[in-house]
Amino acid sequence: MFDASKIGQSFPPFTIEVERGKVHELALAIGDDNPLYQSREAAQAAGYADVELYPTSPTVFAFWGNTQKMEQQASLGMDLKRVLHGEEAYEYLAPIAPGDTLTGVMILADVKTTQGKGGSSLDMITFETHYTNQHGLPVLTDREVVILRGEASL
Numbered sequence: 793m794f795d796a797s798k799i800g801q802s803f804p805p806f807t808i809e810v811e812r813g814k815v816h817e818l819a820l821a822i823g824d825d826n827p828l829y830q831s832r833e834a835a836q837a838a839g840y841a842d843v844e845l846y847p848t849s850p851t852v853f854a855f856w857g858n859t860q861k862m863e864q865q866a867s868l869g870m871d872l873k874r875v876l877h878g879e880e881a882y883e884y885l886a887p888i889a890p891g892d893t894l895t896g897v898m899i900l901a902d903v904k905t906t907q908g909k910g911g912s913s914l915d916m917i918t919f920e921t922h923y924t925n926q927h928g929l930p931v932l933t934d935r936e937v938v939i940l941r942g943e944a945s946l
Contacts, residue, residue: 794903794915794940795869802899803864808857810845812890818846842889850882850934854921857896868900870917870940878916878937886931893926901935913942 812832819829827834828844835843854861866872888894902918916937923932 793905793913793942794917796903798868798900799903800899801868802897803858803860805895805897806858806860807893807895808853810849810888810890810892810894812843814852814856815843815846815849815890818849818852822846842891845888845890847882848880849888850921850923850932851880853894853896853923854898854934854936857894858898858921861898864898865919865938870938874941876939876941878939880937881935883933883935884931885933886925886929888925888931892931894923894931895925896921896923896934908941915940915942 816830819826824846828838828840829846830843832842835841858864862872865875898919898921900917901920902916904916906914906916908914917940919936919938921934921936922930923934925931
């Protein structure tokens with residue numbers, strides 16, 4: 793069972809610059825040819841200032857910007873070989889555009905434990921990463937639930 797007393801622990805801030813090319817690459821990688829993610833001109837014609845941020849871009853922010861993420865999670869006592877990705881949700885608080893520099897702070901937000909088949913425990917661990925832009929304005933909250941599989945009881 794995961795130590796719930798660690799709820800509220802935060803980790804050092806990290807920064808990432810939102811790059812137009814990376815928005816384009818992500819859209820290409822998942823096969824989305826919507827011109828809003830490809831062309832500044834197309835995005836501007838649709839009323840946007842620049843290419844649109846792909847809705848799931850925050851997933852890659854955490855890996856490109858927070859290169860210590862896995863070590864930070866392991867420092868909580870998580871055996872990373874037992875971790876499954878459960879779900880992820882994004883709450884956009886303000887527009888994010890290419891050229892913005894975001895600062896993220898990841899915190900351990902919640903832990904719930906359930907029983908799995910065969911008597912093993914499953915810990916549902918929620919991390920939140922709160923992002924502000926270069927002006928200090930909150931722009932995004934990323935909530936990620938990971939599942940930590942326990943060992944089966946004998």
